Amino acid sequence: MKLLKLVPDNTNIRFLRWRVPFYVISLLLMAASLTLVFTKGLNLGVDFVGGQMIRTTFTQSAAAPVAELREQIGALGYGDPIIQQFGKPNEISIRMRLPEGAAADPELSDAMTQRITATLKSAHPDVRIDGVDSVSGKVSGELFRTGMTALLAAMIAISIYIWIRFEWQFGVGALFALVHDVTLTLGLFAVTQMEFDLNIVAAILTLIGYSLNDTIVIYDRIRENLKKYRRMPLPELLDLSVNETLSRTIVTSTSLLITLLALLVFGPDVIFGFTAAITLGIFVGTYSSVYMSAPILIWLKVTSRSFVPTESAVDKQEAAARAQG
Amino acid sequence: MLDFPRWKVIWLWALTLVCVAAALPSLTSVAGISWPAALPSPKINLGLDLAGGSHILLEADASQVGRQRLETMEETVRQRFRQAEPRIQIGEISNRNGALSFVVADFAQVDAAREQVLPLTTGAGLTGQRDWDIQVIDGNRFVLTPTQAGIDQAITQAMDTATEVVRKRIDALGTREPTIIRQGAQRIVVQVPGLKDPQALKDLLGQTAKLEFKLVDSTAIPSDVAQGIAPPGSQIVPFADAQAGQGQTAIAVKRLGGIKGDQLTNAQQSFDPQTNAPVVSITFDSEGGAKFARLTTENVNRPFAIILDGKAISAPNINEPILGGSAQISGSFTVETANQLAIALRSGALPVDLKVVEERTVGPDLGADSIRKGMIAFGIGAVALMAFMLITYGRFGVYTCAALILNTLMILGIMAVANTTLTLPGIAGFVLTTGAAVDANVLINERIREERKRGRKVVQAVEFGYKEARSAIFDGNITNMIAATLMFLFGSGPIKGFAVVLIIGIATSVFTAVSLTRMWVAHWLRKARPTDLVL
Numbered sequence: 001m002k003l004l005k006l007v008p009d010n011t012n013i014r015f016l017r018w019r020v021p022f023y024v025i026s027l028l029l030m031a032a033s034l035t036l037v038f039t040k041g042l043n044l045g046v047d048f049v050g051g052q053m054i055r056t057t058f059t060q061s062a063a064a065p066v067a068e069l070r071e072q073i074g075a076l077g078y079g080d081p082i083i084q085q086f087g088k089p090n091e092i093s094i095r096m097r098l099p100e101g102a103a104a105d106p107e108l109s110d111a112m113t114q115r116i117t118a119t120l121k122s123a124h125p126d127v128r129i130d131g132v133d134s135v136s137g138k139v140s141g142e143l144f145r146t147g148m149t150a151l152l153a154a155m156i157a158i159s160i161y162i163w164i165r166f167e168w169q170f171g172v173g174a175l176f177a178l179v180h181d182v183t184l185t186l187g188l189f190a191v192t193q194m195e196f197d198l199n200i201v202a203a204i205l206t207l208i209g210y211s212l213n214d215t216i217v218i219y220d221r222i223r224e225n226l227k228k229y230r231r232m233p234l235p236e237l238l239d240l241s242v243n244e245t246l247s248r249t250i251v252t253s254t255s256l257l258i259t260l261l262a263l264l265v266f267g268p269d270v271i272f273g274f275t276a277a278i279t280l281g282i283f284v285g286t287y288s289s290v291y292m293s294a295p296i297l298i299w300l301k302v303t304s305r306s307f308v309p310t311e312s313a314v315d316k317q318e319a320a321a322r323a324q325g
Numbered sequence: 326m327l328d329f330p331r332w333k334v335i336w337l338w339a340l341t342l343v344c345v346a347a348a349l350p351s352l353t354s355v356a357g358i359s360w361p362a363a364l365p366s367p368k369i370n371l372g373l374d375l376a377g378g379s380h381i382l383l384e385a386d387a388s389q390v391g392r393q394r395l396e397t398m399e400e401t402v403r404q405r406f407r408q409a410e411p412r413i414q415i416g417e418i419s420n421r422n423g424a425l426s427f428v429v430a431d432f433a434q435v436d437a438a439r440e441q442v443l444p445l446t447t448g449a450g451l452t453g454q455r456d457w458d459i460q461v462i463d464g465n466r467f468v469l470t471p472t473q474a475g476i477d478q479a480i481t482q483a484m485d486t487a488t489e490v491v492r493k494r495i496d497a498l499g500t501r502e503p504t505i506i507r508q509g510a511q512r513i514v515v516q517v518p519g520l521k522d523p524q525a526l527k528d529l530l531g532q533t534a535k536l537e538f539k540l541v542d543s544t545a546i547p548s549d550v551a552q553g554i555a556p557p558g559s560q561i562v563p564f565a566d567a568q569a570g571q572g573q574t575a576i577a578v579k580r581l582g583g584i585k586g587d588q589l590t591n592a593q594q595s596f597d598p599q600t601n602a603p604v605v606s607i608t609f610d611s612e613g614g615a616k617f618a619r620l621t622t623e624n625v626n627r628p629f630a631i632i633l634d635g636k637a638i639s640a641p642n643i644n645e646p647i648l649g650g651s652a653q654i655s656g657s658f659t660v661e662t663a664n665q666l667a668i669a670l671r672s673g674a675l676p677v678d679l680k681v682v683e684e685r686t687v688g689p690d691l692g693a694d695s696i697r698k699g700m701i702a703f704g705i706g707a708v709a710l711m712a713f714m715l716i717t718y719g720r721f722g723v724y725t726c727a728a729l730i731l732n733t734l735m736i737l738g739i740m741a742v743a744n745t746t747l748t749l750p751g752i753a754g755f756v757l758t759t760g761a762a763v764d765a766n767v768l769i770n771e772r773i774r775e776e777r778k779r780g781r782k783v784v785q786a787v788e789f790g791y792k793e794a795r796s797a798i799f800d801g802n803i804t805n806m807i808a809a810t811l812m813f814l815f816g817s818g819p820i821k822g823f824a825v826v827l828i829i830g831i832a833t834s835v836f837t838a839v840s841l842t843r844m845w846v847a848h849w850l851r852k853a854r855p856t857d858l859v860l
Contacts, residue, residue, distance in 0.1 A: 006717070150816070161800075205808045254713065258706060260757070
């Protein structure tokens with residue numbers, strides 16, 4: 001039986017020849033992402049800004065009466081609802097900002113939920129309330145802070161680990177790749193205005209782990225090759241390492257994508273955003289492992305001396321061994 | 326490599342089988358097969374987002390605890406000074422700005438006053454810290470300031486009581502398996518699965534249920550009362566609703582001489598025999614009954630106000646002394662609200678007001694839908710992935726697939742034994758873990774391919790494949806573990822569920838993908854002695 005080979009044997013693609021243009025493009029994309037995040041902003045969900053999200057299904061209708069709902073809920077005087085479809089056309093989520101004065105009195109926001117659900121039930125007898133998320137301003141502030149702390153802590157802890165296991169240049173490279181992945185993902189959320197909530201923070205933490213996994217496999221090979229080919233120029237050595245691990249990179253990414261696509265297409269609608277974030281992150285992460293974390297080693301001047309004992313050290317060892325023998 | 330000692334084989338299989346066996350009760354319950362009751366049956370809990378239910382985060386108003394403590398202190402100080410021999414006269418008493426201050430009228434009594442106050446200020450805790458600091462300014466002005474330690478302890482005590490009260494109230498609703506946990510200094514998490522109406526629960530928990538009976542000050546001028554001006558020794562209490570006040574918005578009641586409604590043995594919803602309106606019947610304990618009898622005996626033909634959570638719900642006349650130790654509270658109740666009040670009174674008053682600061686409710690239909698879709702996605706993803714592994718790695722792909730299946734079962738088994746909760750993101754974690762778990766096999770298989778290309782013999786290539794791939798597998802999984810652990814530490818409910826699956830999955834996948842496949846490959850190499858590998 002002939003086996004499938006996604007990557008032919010003995011590839012010799014000179015990935016790093018394009019390192020400068022790709023770095024420029026990536027840096028520009030990162031700058032653009034940051035600008036977008038700060039100007040356009042993220043579409044923060046109720047987890048992070050407080051407010052309410054009510055999920056409903058109109059069991060007897062083919063599609064939810066969105067325009068009518070907007071009018072009915074708007075008439076309650078709490079501002080305009082954000083109505084989004086999730087899953088089928090008769091399944092929608094209704095999002096409301098915190099009512100005025102809710103910071104001082106959390107009961108107000110509870111009263112809002114009650115009035116909205118009562119309105120829904122009286123105007124639409126076939127409505128089924130599938131879920132309510134109600135978060136006060138204080139709690140949402142805390143959730144936002146802990147979410148961001150978790151992200152930062154993960155990035156720093158992972159970089160320190162890489163630094164300890166490899167060399168400081170590798171730690172910096174890994175951190176840079178992580179910053180790159182996180183920034184681009186945030187930028188994507190700013191562009192698409194997809195809802196950004198706690199689930200997305202978890203998704204970013206997940207893709208940080210996976211992206212790093214790719215980086216580590218390449219770094220591991222670079223370390224091995226640095227010991228093996230001590231006279232090879234660094235760019236060549238990096239290209240060799242990326243090519244040697246290319247088949248693994250592609251097969252693993254494909255494996256992850258297979259399962260992610262199954263989740264996107266057949267999985268629960270509630271976690272669509274979460275899955276989408278990880279899926280896009282896999283692409284960004286794979287790219288960054290090759291083009292962000294590897295080339296930085298050239299500029300940070302990694303040498304084989306970092307891993308191989310110097311000539312004089314070897315001489316000393318041998319002398320000691322002779323003396324003993 | 327080929328040499329796998331028998332003890333190692335037994336050990337690996339035993340560990341695998343134990344974990345897999347632990348998964349069986351969960352699997353049979355999904356499939357609808359009954360599990361023999363005689364056998365232990367660890368099962369995976371379903372999170373609220375899958376089972377349906379409500380998660381409610383309650384927060385206490387900590388400043389209220391401090392205010393109440395000041396008021397109690399004021400009462401106690403007044404009482405002690407009144408009962409002291411000789412009586413200590415004080416004035417300018419105030420509990421504003423978070424401290425209690427008063428002036429002892431007679432300079433000669435300052436030392437006696439200090440002696441009276443001192444025992445009130447020592448801490449109840451073991452740390453020896455004082456609960457209050459005493460300061461004497463200008464010779465005769467006492468200032469009692471609560472210490473942080475004292476406040477903290479009071480809050481802790483209040484929260485302990487509040488948690489207990491919350492538990493009693495939820496139990497009274499008859500819901501199954503509620504989870505009630507203290508969180509931080511002033512929060513309580515309540516999780517109730519399969520709840521039909523979270524609103525009733527929120528109403529019940531939001532009610533402080535502090536019941537008081539106070540005498541109405543009939544000397545008060547109605548126009549003053551309406552403006553909120555109380556006669557000396559009285560206070561203004563608003564009516565709960567228009568019906569309770571019968572046209573008035575507030576009522577003046579005497580500060581002293583009332584009794585609290587916390588000494589109850591029972592409270593039940595019933596109906597007024599005359600009007601047939603829903604009422605709450607309460608039964609005092611012996612001490613409370615005696616107090617209530619004295620209050621009603623001494624004040625026949627005068628009105629008294631029934632005050633619930635600072636609002637008067639009715640102000641009936643005392644027609645005759647009530648000696649039997651039971652009473653009826655009428656107000657504008659429906660059967661539901663009367664029942665709710667009865668439950669709240671039975672379980673005792675909350676020492677602090679609790680407010681709902683976060684609520685997450687998932688209906689049972691959405692949860693069931695999520696489980697179904699999650700399982701379908703997992704099934705399709707796993708089958709597609711296994712097919713991909715088979716066509717990419719042939720025989721080695723078979724080992725990878727076997728490892729994948731065992732990995733899934735082991736995660737389920739460990740989750741069941743560790744009593745963890747499966748959430749919706751947790752299902753996603755499952756699907757993702759299968760995708761990520763093959764990475765170790767991919768690394769090994771690719772490495773074996775490489776070593777073969779370099780011209781190594783079959784056995785040597787396999788040996789090198791496992792050995793050289795080890796460091797990358799190890800480092801990669803450690804970093805994933807770091808990310809997952811932080812997610813677990815910082816994440817809330819559902820996200821924690823996701824992190825749990827990732828953490829367990831990382832551990833088991835290294836075991837199945839490296840140790841188990843290595844055993845199988847070694848067995849095959851020893852038996853078949855292949856001279857070439859199809860890889």
